[in-house]
Amino acid sequence: MGLDLITLDEYKLIEGIGSSQYDDKFDAIITSVSQLVKTYCGNDFVDYSGSPGYTEYFDIQWDTHVIQLEKSPIIAINSVSERTSQSTAYVQIYSGGAGSPAEYSWYFDNITDSIFRTTESGAYKCWPRGVGAVVVNYTSGYATLPEDLKLAVIDLVTYYHKDEYKERQSIGSSSREGAPTGFSGSFPDHIKRVLDLYRGL
Secondary structure (H helix, E strand, C coil): CCCCCCCHHHHHHHHCCCCCCCHHHHHHHHHHHHHHHHHHHCCCCCCCCCCCCEEEEEEECCCCCEEECCCCCEEEEEEEEECCCCCCCCEEECCCCCCCCCCCCEEEECCCCEEEEECCCCCECCCCCEEEEEEEEEEECCCCCCHHHHHHHHHHHHHHHCCHHHCEEEECCEEEECCCCCECCCCEHHHHHHHHHCCCC
16 A cells, blocks of 8 residues: 555644544545545655655567656656566666766656666667566655645545535525535545646646
8 A cells, every 4th residue: 555645643733633532533534535636646646755666667679769657756766777688687777977887878858757778979779679678766756745735635634524525505495415515526626726736747
């Protein structure tokens, strides 16, 4: 299971809650809401922001000099390795950055989250072909969750804690169980507006 987007202490601080009466319920809702937000946005956010990061394998079946990483946003590329066949060991290659050998074998483009295989002169070079020909370990997401996203998660926890999704609406002389006013069909509007900023990144 992935990491929660907020902690119980963070939630109680923002909401001004001093009692521990609902701590178990809050913990359960925080975990559920964290996964709900990750699924809706298609982003892990914090799961791979620290060690050991995320390891991604690439099957290369045609000549190409570029691979595009799955997770985003990228915090750091920890290692890039390649192999020329399934029977050979992976060999780590370097970008010539600080603390690495003076070898310029790849370049990271942070606009497209892509890694380009290069020669020492900076020209493109094809990655080796094969199943699992390239493996990249990297960290992604947010070391610290953006404040607007954190607030949206906190509001969503409160929304489920108070059962606001069951709020009754009056229609004429009758009433029905349904979504509260300002509800978009999936999340309250003010929460959805924030989540949509991070959706599909």
